[in-house]
Amino acid sequence: MFSRMFFTAVGLGAGVAIGVWTIRKLERAGQQLAPDALVSRAGEHATGLGARLSEAIEVGRAAAVAREAELRATYLDGKVVDDDAVG
Secondary structure, three states, rough: OOOHHHHHHHHHHHHHHHHHHHHHHHHHHHHHHHHHHHHHHHHHHHHHHHHHHHHHHHHHHHHHHHHHHHHHHHOOOOOOOOOHOOO
16 A cells, blocks of 8 residues: 555656656747747857858968968979969
């Protein structure tokens, strides 16, 4: 008799705990998917994307200048060549 009451109480307790956990999880997911939260996150991602893009452009330009200097040193060997003749 005691074991039946014990396991009934344990089952009810587990059911209540799982139910509360599930409801909290669903409420948090609902808050994250609310329009205000989505707009805020989209704005943050767009700002971060713009910063990364400008940094990538700067790095690319620096690499292009360095490569151009390397190619000029390799192929021109110090000769003075008109930029129109190079292409």
